[in-house]
Amino acid sequence: MIDYLIQTQELGGAHFEGKESHSFGVLSRTEWNNMFAKHLDHHLSQFGF
Numbered sequence: 001m002i003d004y005l006i007q008t009q010e011l012g013g014a015h016f017e018g019k020e021s022h023s024f025g026v027l028s029r030t031e032w033n034n035m036f037a038k039h040l041d042h043h044l045s046q047f048g049f
Helices: 002-011 029-046
Strands: none
Touching: none
16 A cells, blocks of 8 residues: 555656546546545544554
């Protein structure tokens, strides 16, 4: 998971601008950032982190 987070950070926000989500359609970099953060928080919370 750490490697994935590092890779995502290295790609940068511009990489995600206008990318399409299978569930939500085209998202801005801010929308992707919010979704990543909420998704990560959800899974970390599952394991008590």
